[in-house]
Amino acid sequence: MHPDFWQQRWANNQIGFHQATPTPLLQKHWAALGVPAAAKVFVPLCGKTLDMAWLAAQGHPVLGVELSQLAIAQFFDEHALTPDIRQSRYGTHYRAGAIEIIHGDAFALDAHALADCAAVFDRAALIALPPALRQRYMGALYPQLPSACRGLLITLEYPQQDRDGPPFSVPEDEVRTGYGSHWDIALQERRSIPPEHPGFVNGASRVDTVVYALHRR
Ligand SMILES: C[S@@+](CC[C@H](N)C(=O)[O-])C[C@H]1O[C@@H](n2cnc3c(N)ncnc32)[C@H](O)[C@@H]1O
Known part of the structure:
Protein backbone atom coordinates (compact mmCIF):
# COMPACT_ATOMS: atom_id res chain seq x y z
CA MET A 1 0.00 0.00 0.00
CA ASN A 12 -10.76 10.46 7.29
CA ASN A 13 -11.10 8.41 10.47
CA GLN A 14 -11.63 5.27 8.35
CA ILE A 15 -10.06 3.05 10.98
CA GLY A 16 -12.45 0.12 11.16
CA PHE A 17 -9.42 -2.05 12.03
CA HIS A 18 -9.02 -0.26 15.38
CA GLN A 19 -10.50 -2.15 18.34
CA ALA A 20 -11.94 -0.55 21.46
CA THR A 21 -10.45 -3.27 23.65
CA PRO A 22 -7.21 -5.30 23.59
CA THR A 23 -7.17 -8.26 21.22
CA PRO A 24 -8.70 -11.28 23.01
CA LEU A 25 -6.41 -13.70 21.13
CA LEU A 26 -3.40 -11.76 22.43
CA GLN A 27 -4.68 -12.05 25.98
CA LYS A 28 -5.36 -15.76 25.48
CA HIS A 29 -2.05 -16.79 23.87
CA TRP A 30 0.56 -14.35 25.19
CA ALA A 31 1.51 -16.19 28.38
CA ALA A 32 2.22 -19.42 26.50
CA LEU A 33 4.97 -17.69 24.50
CA GLY A 34 7.02 -17.51 27.69
CA VAL A 35 8.35 -14.00 27.09
CA ALA A 124 -3.40 -6.48 11.51
CA ALA A 125 0.13 -5.72 10.31
CA LEU A 126 1.11 -8.59 7.96
CA ILE A 127 -2.48 -8.78 6.71
CA ALA A 128 -2.50 -5.02 6.03
CA LEU A 129 0.16 -5.47 3.33
CA PRO A 130 -0.20 -6.55 -0.32
CA PRO A 131 1.80 -9.62 -1.44
CA ALA A 132 5.09 -7.94 -2.45
CA LEU A 133 5.28 -5.92 0.78
CA ARG A 134 4.44 -9.03 2.82
CA GLN A 135 7.49 -10.71 1.32
CA ARG A 136 9.59 -7.72 2.39
CA TYR A 137 7.99 -7.66 5.84
CA MET A 138 8.69 -11.36 6.50
CA GLY A 139 11.95 -11.61 4.55
CA ALA A 140 13.66 -8.29 5.32
CA LEU A 141 12.11 -6.69 8.43
CA TYR A 142 11.72 -9.77 10.67
CA PRO A 143 15.32 -10.92 10.12
CA GLN A 144 16.37 -7.68 11.87
CA LEU A 145 14.95 -9.05 15.13
CA PRO A 146 17.47 -10.76 17.43
CA SER A 147 17.92 -14.51 17.73
CA ALA A 148 15.69 -16.25 20.31
CA CYS A 149 13.04 -13.56 19.75
CA ARG A 150 9.50 -14.86 20.21
CA GLY A 151 6.43 -13.70 18.38
CA LEU A 152 2.67 -13.93 18.26
CA LEU A 153 1.15 -13.51 14.81
CA ILE A 154 -2.57 -13.25 14.07
CA THR A 155 -3.72 -13.58 10.46
CA LEU A 156 -6.96 -13.80 8.54
CA GLU A 157 -7.78 -16.31 5.81
CA TYR A 158 -10.65 -15.94 3.37
CA PRO A 159 -11.07 -16.59 -0.37
CA GLN A 160 -9.06 -13.63 -1.76
CA GLN A 161 -11.18 -13.65 -4.92
CA ASP A 162 -14.18 -12.58 -2.78
CA ARG A 163 -12.81 -9.04 -2.33
CA ASP A 164 -9.68 -6.89 -2.42
CA GLY A 165 -7.57 -6.18 0.68
CA PRO A 166 -6.73 -4.74 3.05
CA PRO A 167 -7.15 -6.76 5.11
CA PHE A 168 -5.56 -9.40 2.90
CA SER A 169 -5.93 -13.12 3.26
CA VAL A 170 -2.58 -14.65 4.23
CA PRO A 171 -2.69 -18.44 3.87
CA GLU A 172 -0.79 -20.72 6.21
CA ASP A 173 1.61 -21.86 3.48
CA GLU A 174 2.62 -18.24 2.85
CA VAL A 175 3.35 -17.79 6.58
CA ARG A 176 5.39 -21.00 6.65
CA THR A 177 7.35 -20.09 3.53
CA GLY A 178 7.85 -16.46 4.54
CA TYR A 179 9.11 -17.09 8.06
CA GLY A 180 10.31 -20.68 7.88
CA SER A 181 13.94 -20.04 7.03
CA HIS A 182 14.58 -18.09 10.27
CA TRP A 183 11.69 -18.91 12.61
CA ASP A 184 10.09 -21.99 14.09
CA ILE A 185 6.34 -21.70 13.58
CA ALA A 186 3.65 -23.34 15.70
CA LEU A 187 -0.01 -22.98 14.86
CA GLN A 188 -1.78 -22.14 18.13
CA GLU A 189 -5.38 -21.76 17.01
CA ARG A 190 -7.53 -21.61 13.91
CA ARG A 191 -11.02 -20.25 14.42
CA SER A 192 -13.87 -19.43 12.07
CA ILE A 193 -15.24 -15.87 12.50
CA PRO A 194 -19.05 -15.77 12.24
CA PRO A 195 -20.53 -13.14 9.85
CA GLU A 196 -22.16 -11.21 12.70
CA HIS A 197 -18.82 -10.78 14.50
CA PRO A 198 -17.18 -7.31 14.17
CA GLY A 199 -13.96 -9.05 13.07
CA PHE A 200 -15.66 -10.54 10.00
CA VAL A 201 -14.31 -9.21 6.67
CA ASN A 202 -17.13 -7.59 4.69
CA GLY A 203 -17.60 -9.19 1.29
CA ALA A 204 -15.89 -12.45 2.22
CA SER A 205 -17.88 -15.67 2.03
CA ARG A 206 -16.08 -17.14 5.05
CA VAL A 207 -13.27 -15.99 7.34
CA ASP A 208 -10.83 -17.79 9.60
CA THR A 209 -8.49 -16.14 12.06
CA VAL A 210 -5.25 -18.00 12.72
CA VAL A 211 -2.78 -17.56 15.56
CA TYR A 212 0.87 -18.60 15.28
CA ALA A 213 3.68 -18.66 17.81
CA LEU A 214 7.05 -17.78 16.28
CA HIS A 215 10.49 -18.47 17.68
CA ARG A 216 13.56 -17.02 15.99
CA ARG A 217 16.31 -19.59 15.57
C1 LIG B 1 -4.60 -2.21 9.60
S1 LIG B 1 -3.79 -1.01 10.60
C2 LIG B 1 -3.48 -1.97 12.05
C3 LIG B 1 -3.03 -1.17 13.22
C4 LIG B 1 -2.81 -1.99 14.51
N1 LIG B 1 -1.90 -3.09 14.32
C5 LIG B 1 -4.11 -2.47 15.07
O1 LIG B 1 -4.23 -3.67 15.34
O2 LIG B 1 -5.03 -1.65 15.27
C6 LIG B 1 -2.19 -0.90 9.80
C7 LIG B 1 -1.38 0.28 10.28
O3 LIG B 1 -0.08 0.22 9.71
C8 LIG B 1 0.36 1.52 9.41
N2 LIG B 1 1.40 1.33 8.38
C9 LIG B 1 1.24 0.90 7.12
N3 LIG B 1 2.41 0.77 6.50
C10 LIG B 1 3.37 1.11 7.41
C11 LIG B 1 4.79 1.17 7.37
N4 LIG B 1 5.48 0.86 6.25
N5 LIG B 1 5.45 1.57 8.48
C12 LIG B 1 4.78 1.90 9.61
N6 LIG B 1 3.42 1.86 9.70
C13 LIG B 1 2.72 1.47 8.61
C14 LIG B 1 -0.89 2.24 8.95
O4 LIG B 1 -0.80 3.65 9.06
C15 LIG B 1 -1.94 1.65 9.89
O5 LIG B 1 -2.10 2.43 11.05
Whole structure:
Protein backbone atom coordinates (compact mmCIF):
# COMPACT_ATOMS: atom_id res chain seq x y z
CA MET A 1 0.00 0.00 0.00
CA HIS A 2 1.28 3.48 -0.73
CA PRO A 3 1.83 5.46 2.50
CA ASP A 4 -0.78 8.00 1.28
CA PHE A 5 -3.42 5.27 1.50
CA TRP A 6 -2.87 4.95 5.26
CA GLN A 7 -2.48 8.69 5.83
CA GLN A 8 -5.89 9.18 4.17
CA ARG A 9 -7.46 6.42 6.23
CA TRP A 10 -6.35 8.16 9.43
CA ALA A 11 -7.24 11.65 8.17
CA ASN A 12 -10.76 10.46 7.29
CA ASN A 13 -11.10 8.41 10.47
CA GLN A 14 -11.63 5.27 8.35
CA ILE A 15 -10.06 3.05 10.98
CA GLY A 16 -12.45 0.12 11.16
CA PHE A 17 -9.42 -2.05 12.03
CA HIS A 18 -9.02 -0.26 15.38
CA GLN A 19 -10.50 -2.15 18.34
CA ALA A 20 -11.94 -0.55 21.46
CA THR A 21 -10.45 -3.27 23.65
CA PRO A 22 -7.21 -5.30 23.59
CA THR A 23 -7.17 -8.26 21.22
CA PRO A 24 -8.70 -11.28 23.01
CA LEU A 25 -6.41 -13.70 21.13
CA LEU A 26 -3.40 -11.76 22.43
CA GLN A 27 -4.68 -12.05 25.98
CA LYS A 28 -5.36 -15.76 25.48
CA HIS A 29 -2.05 -16.79 23.87
CA TRP A 30 0.56 -14.35 25.19
CA ALA A 31 1.51 -16.19 28.38
CA ALA A 32 2.22 -19.42 26.50
CA LEU A 33 4.97 -17.69 24.50
CA GLY A 34 7.02 -17.51 27.69
CA VAL A 35 8.35 -14.00 27.09
CA PRO A 36 10.13 -12.77 30.24
CA ALA A 37 8.09 -10.09 32.02
CA ALA A 38 10.49 -7.20 31.52
CA ALA A 39 11.34 -8.05 27.91
CA LYS A 40 10.67 -5.44 25.24
CA VAL A 41 7.96 -6.14 22.67
CA PHE A 42 8.03 -4.78 19.12
CA VAL A 43 4.61 -3.88 17.70
CA PRO A 44 5.02 -3.19 13.97
CA LEU A 45 2.38 -1.08 12.14
CA CYS A 46 0.93 -0.33 15.54
CA GLY A 47 -1.75 2.28 14.78
CA LYS A 48 -3.14 3.27 18.16
CA THR A 49 -3.85 -0.26 19.27
CA LEU A 50 -4.76 -0.82 22.92
CA ASP A 51 -2.64 -3.95 22.69
CA MET A 52 0.37 -1.72 23.42
CA ALA A 53 -1.20 -0.60 26.69
CA TRP A 54 -2.11 -4.19 27.54
CA LEU A 55 1.45 -5.40 26.91
CA ALA A 56 2.82 -2.53 29.00
CA ALA A 57 0.43 -3.50 31.80
CA GLN A 58 1.99 -7.00 31.73
CA GLY A 59 5.34 -5.36 32.49
CA HIS A 60 6.75 -5.13 28.96
CA PRO A 61 8.45 -2.08 27.50
CA VAL A 62 6.82 -1.63 24.08
CA LEU A 63 8.31 -0.32 20.83
CA GLY A 64 5.74 0.53 18.15
CA VAL A 65 6.30 1.90 14.67
CA GLU A 66 3.63 3.74 12.76
CA LEU A 67 3.46 5.86 9.58
CA SER A 68 0.63 8.09 10.77
CA GLN A 69 1.48 10.91 13.13
CA LEU A 70 -2.27 11.29 13.76
CA ALA A 71 -2.49 7.72 15.05
CA ILE A 72 0.40 8.31 17.43
CA ALA A 73 -1.04 11.61 18.69
CA GLN A 74 -4.41 9.94 19.28
CA PHE A 75 -2.79 7.06 21.16
CA PHE A 76 -1.07 9.31 23.68
CA ASP A 77 -4.06 11.72 23.94
CA GLU A 78 -6.48 8.89 24.58
CA HIS A 79 -4.25 7.56 27.35
CA ALA A 80 -3.77 11.06 28.82
CA LEU A 81 -0.01 10.76 28.32
CA THR A 82 2.40 13.49 27.26
CA PRO A 83 5.27 11.84 25.41
CA ASP A 84 8.88 12.95 25.32
CA ILE A 85 9.98 13.46 21.73
CA ARG A 86 13.34 12.84 20.10
CA GLN A 87 14.66 12.36 16.59
CA SER A 88 16.78 9.51 15.25
CA ARG A 89 17.66 8.18 11.83
CA TYR A 90 14.53 6.01 12.06
CA GLY A 91 12.11 8.91 12.53
CA THR A 92 10.56 10.76 15.46
CA HIS A 93 10.34 8.80 18.71
CA TYR A 94 7.47 9.47 21.11
CA ARG A 95 7.88 7.94 24.55
CA ALA A 96 5.73 7.98 27.66
CA GLY A 97 6.37 5.49 30.45
CA ALA A 98 6.95 2.02 29.02
CA ILE A 99 5.61 2.84 25.55
CA GLU A 100 7.69 4.25 22.73
CA ILE A 101 6.33 4.74 19.22
CA ILE A 102 8.50 5.65 16.25
CA HIS A 103 6.80 7.84 13.69
CA GLY A 104 8.46 6.32 10.65
CA ASP A 105 8.55 3.52 8.12
CA ALA A 106 8.79 0.02 9.60
CA PHE A 107 10.89 -1.04 6.61
CA ALA A 108 13.57 1.49 7.59
CA LEU A 109 14.22 -0.25 10.94
CA ASP A 110 17.42 -2.28 11.17
CA ALA A 111 18.96 -4.69 13.64
CA HIS A 112 20.27 -1.81 15.74
CA ALA A 113 16.78 -0.33 16.14
CA LEU A 114 15.33 -3.70 17.18
CA ALA A 115 18.34 -5.04 19.13
CA ASP A 116 16.63 -5.20 22.52
CA CYS A 117 13.25 -6.50 21.34
CA ALA A 118 12.82 -9.99 22.77
CA ALA A 119 9.34 -10.39 21.30
CA VAL A 120 7.09 -9.18 18.52
CA PHE A 121 3.32 -8.94 18.32
CA ASP A 122 1.53 -8.70 14.99
CA ARG A 123 -2.19 -8.12 14.74
CA ALA A 124 -3.40 -6.48 11.51
CA ALA A 125 0.13 -5.72 10.31
CA LEU A 126 1.11 -8.59 7.96
CA ILE A 127 -2.48 -8.78 6.71
CA ALA A 128 -2.50 -5.02 6.03
CA LEU A 129 0.16 -5.47 3.33
CA PRO A 130 -0.20 -6.55 -0.32
CA PRO A 131 1.80 -9.62 -1.44
CA ALA A 132 5.09 -7.94 -2.45
CA LEU A 133 5.28 -5.92 0.78
CA ARG A 134 4.44 -9.03 2.82
CA GLN A 135 7.49 -10.71 1.32
CA ARG A 136 9.59 -7.72 2.39
CA TYR A 137 7.99 -7.66 5.84
CA MET A 138 8.69 -11.36 6.50
CA GLY A 139 11.95 -11.61 4.55
CA ALA A 140 13.66 -8.29 5.32
CA LEU A 141 12.11 -6.69 8.43
CA TYR A 142 11.72 -9.77 10.67
CA PRO A 143 15.32 -10.92 10.12
CA GLN A 144 16.37 -7.68 11.87
CA LEU A 145 14.95 -9.05 15.13
CA PRO A 146 17.47 -10.76 17.43
CA SER A 147 17.92 -14.51 17.73
CA ALA A 148 15.69 -16.25 20.31
CA CYS A 149 13.04 -13.56 19.75
CA ARG A 150 9.50 -14.86 20.21
CA GLY A 151 6.43 -13.70 18.38
CA LEU A 152 2.67 -13.93 18.26
CA LEU A 153 1.15 -13.51 14.81
CA ILE A 154 -2.57 -13.25 14.07
CA THR A 155 -3.72 -13.58 10.46
CA LEU A 156 -6.96 -13.80 8.54
CA GLU A 157 -7.78 -16.31 5.81
CA TYR A 158 -10.65 -15.94 3.37
CA PRO A 159 -11.07 -16.59 -0.37
CA GLN A 160 -9.06 -13.63 -1.76
CA GLN A 161 -11.18 -13.65 -4.92
CA ASP A 162 -14.18 -12.58 -2.78
CA ARG A 163 -12.81 -9.04 -2.33
CA ASP A 164 -9.68 -6.89 -2.42
CA GLY A 165 -7.57 -6.18 0.68
CA PRO A 166 -6.73 -4.74 3.05
CA PRO A 167 -7.15 -6.76 5.11
CA PHE A 168 -5.56 -9.40 2.90
CA SER A 169 -5.93 -13.12 3.26
CA VAL A 170 -2.58 -14.65 4.23
CA PRO A 171 -2.69 -18.44 3.87
CA GLU A 172 -0.79 -20.72 6.21
CA ASP A 173 1.61 -21.86 3.48
CA GLU A 174 2.62 -18.24 2.85
CA VAL A 175 3.35 -17.79 6.58
CA ARG A 176 5.39 -21.00 6.65
CA THR A 177 7.35 -20.09 3.53
CA GLY A 178 7.85 -16.46 4.54
CA TYR A 179 9.11 -17.09 8.06
CA GLY A 180 10.31 -20.68 7.88
CA SER A 181 13.94 -20.04 7.03
CA HIS A 182 14.58 -18.09 10.27
CA TRP A 183 11.69 -18.91 12.61
CA ASP A 184 10.09 -21.99 14.09
CA ILE A 185 6.34 -21.70 13.58
CA ALA A 186 3.65 -23.34 15.70
CA LEU A 187 -0.01 -22.98 14.86
CA GLN A 188 -1.78 -22.14 18.13
CA GLU A 189 -5.38 -21.76 17.01
CA ARG A 190 -7.53 -21.61 13.91
CA ARG A 191 -11.02 -20.25 14.42
CA SER A 192 -13.87 -19.43 12.07
CA ILE A 193 -15.24 -15.87 12.50
CA PRO A 194 -19.05 -15.77 12.24
CA PRO A 195 -20.53 -13.14 9.85
CA GLU A 196 -22.16 -11.21 12.70
CA HIS A 197 -18.82 -10.78 14.50
CA PRO A 198 -17.18 -7.31 14.17
CA GLY A 199 -13.96 -9.05 13.07
CA PHE A 200 -15.66 -10.54 10.00
CA VAL A 201 -14.31 -9.21 6.67
CA ASN A 202 -17.13 -7.59 4.69
CA GLY A 203 -17.60 -9.19 1.29
CA ALA A 204 -15.89 -12.45 2.22
CA SER A 205 -17.88 -15.67 2.03
CA ARG A 206 -16.08 -17.14 5.05
CA VAL A 207 -13.27 -15.99 7.34
CA ASP A 208 -10.83 -17.79 9.60
CA THR A 209 -8.49 -16.14 12.06
CA VAL A 210 -5.25 -18.00 12.72
CA VAL A 211 -2.78 -17.56 15.56
CA TYR A 212 0.87 -18.60 15.28
CA ALA A 213 3.68 -18.66 17.81
CA LEU A 214 7.05 -17.78 16.28
CA HIS A 215 10.49 -18.47 17.68
CA ARG A 216 13.56 -17.02 15.99
CA ARG A 217 16.31 -19.59 15.57
C1 LIG B 1 -4.60 -2.21 9.60
S1 LIG B 1 -3.79 -1.01 10.60
C2 LIG B 1 -3.48 -1.97 12.05
C3 LIG B 1 -3.03 -1.17 13.22
C4 LIG B 1 -2.81 -1.99 14.51
N1 LIG B 1 -1.90 -3.09 14.32
C5 LIG B 1 -4.11 -2.47 15.07
O1 LIG B 1 -4.23 -3.67 15.34
O2 LIG B 1 -5.03 -1.65 15.27
C6 LIG B 1 -2.19 -0.90 9.80
C7 LIG B 1 -1.38 0.28 10.28
O3 LIG B 1 -0.08 0.22 9.71
C8 LIG B 1 0.36 1.52 9.41
N2 LIG B 1 1.40 1.33 8.38
C9 LIG B 1 1.24 0.90 7.12
N3 LIG B 1 2.41 0.77 6.50
C10 LIG B 1 3.37 1.11 7.41
C11 LIG B 1 4.79 1.17 7.37
N4 LIG B 1 5.48 0.86 6.25
N5 LIG B 1 5.45 1.57 8.48
C12 LIG B 1 4.78 1.90 9.61
N6 LIG B 1 3.42 1.86 9.70
C13 LIG B 1 2.72 1.47 8.61
C14 LIG B 1 -0.89 2.24 8.95
O4 LIG B 1 -0.80 3.65 9.06
C15 LIG B 1 -1.94 1.65 9.89
O5 LIG B 1 -2.10 2.43 11.05
